[in-house]
Amino acid sequence: MINILQFRELCIELQHKVNAISDSQIDTVVMAVREEHMVKKLQNKFGITLCASFPDAQSSGTEDNYTDNQQAFFFVVKRLTPGQLDDETEITTYAELQDIMLNLRDVIRDYYSECMGIIPEESYKIEWEYQIFGGVNGLSMGVTFKNND
Structure with missing residues (x-):
């Protein structure tokens, strides 16, 4: 299983690499165990946030060849109040978040x-998200990877 401190460093590196190639910037990185935890961490955050779930692990293999398959979800989100934006501003904001997610x-x-050790067949599915984590919108992407110990 990936060390959670190393995973945090990876998320911070991702923020810096994505910001270097994106027109818009990820303002902050937030990691959480569960959705309720993410809601609390995002309460006072504004701007664009890269959220990451702590990776779950499923171990498989034999005594001499264990493998952990792990899954994490990344979210690129921004707080948008429903009905407060006109259609053009809303779609422009979603396009901005989409650009960041594709760069990520x-x-x-x-x-x-x-x-x-990312498993491409089980990774990179991007989905639109609306009013998740207590009222943020954006996109999510799942990544599945192997960790051989």
Whole structure:
């Protein structure tokens, strides 16, 4: 199972690499165990946030060849009050978040997929999110990876 401190460092590196290639910037990184935990951590956050779930692990294999398959979810979100934005501003904001998420996906594929052992067939599905974590909107992406010990 990936060390949670190393995973936090990875998330911070991702923020810096994505910010270097994106027109818009990720303002903060938030990690949490569960959705309720994420809600509390995002209460006073504004701007664009990269959220990450702590990776779950499923161990498999035999005595001499254990493998942990782990799954984490990344979210690129921004607090948007429903009905407060006109259609043009809303779609422009979603386009901004989409650009960041696509850059995040590319950075993970280009720089981290091999060292993390990412399983491409089970990763990189991007979905739109509306009013998650107590009222933020954006996109989510799941990543599944192997960790051989």
